[in-house]
Amino acid sequence: MTSAEQYGASPLPRLWRRNNRTFKRSPVCLKLSKVDQRAQNMDSTLVIGTVAALVSTVSFVPQAWKIIRTRNTSGISTGMYAMTVAGFSLWLSYGLLRREWPLIVPNAICLFASSFIFAMKLFPKRFMRSVADALNPSAN
Structure with missing residues (x-):
């Protein structure tokens, strides 16, 4: 027993006790x-x-679908998509190194979608149209 308890004082601070009972x-x-x-x-x-x-x-789905539907990539910036693909590659690498699924899954999907758009921009028109035809044959 401490000296404070001998004289009736509780070792708990005053805020925590009332009538020798502890509260929340x-x-x-x-x-x-x-x-x-x-x-x-x-x-x-x-x-x-x-x-x-x-x-x-x-966010990449509307752009990818527009490319498939219209078979036109003239309005897409090659540099912007090159940087986007590089950024998602780095985020995916970071997530893999940290083994964090919330970083890995969305960045892998975004990397796939942005890589598709980037590849469609870089492919020759003949090849791009054949890919678009395979994905959406009704647009012919």
């Missing part, structure tokens, strides 16, 4: 409430990350 402000409850806050923050972070990955991944 005990150190254990404070730690649990911080864990709950972290879980709620992680849930919202996960939602934001998932939505961002979906939007980024789907």
Whole structure:
């Protein structure tokens, strides 16, 4: 027994006790409430990350579909797509090195989609049209 307990004083700070009973402000409850806050923050972070990955991944679909439908890549910047492919390659490498699936999956899909658009821009027109015909034969 400590000297403080001998004279009736509790070793807990005053905020944590009332009538010699502990309440929600005990150190254990404070730690649990911080864990709950972290879980709620992680849930919202996960939602934001998932939505961002979906939007980024789907953003290439309209451009790819337009190329397949119109068989025209004249309005696409070669330099921009070269940098986009390089960027997604680096993000994919980073995710693989860290072994983090939330980085790997969306960046692999985006790399595939942007590589398709980039390749369609670089291919000769005859080859690009044959690929587009194979993917969308009704556009002939």
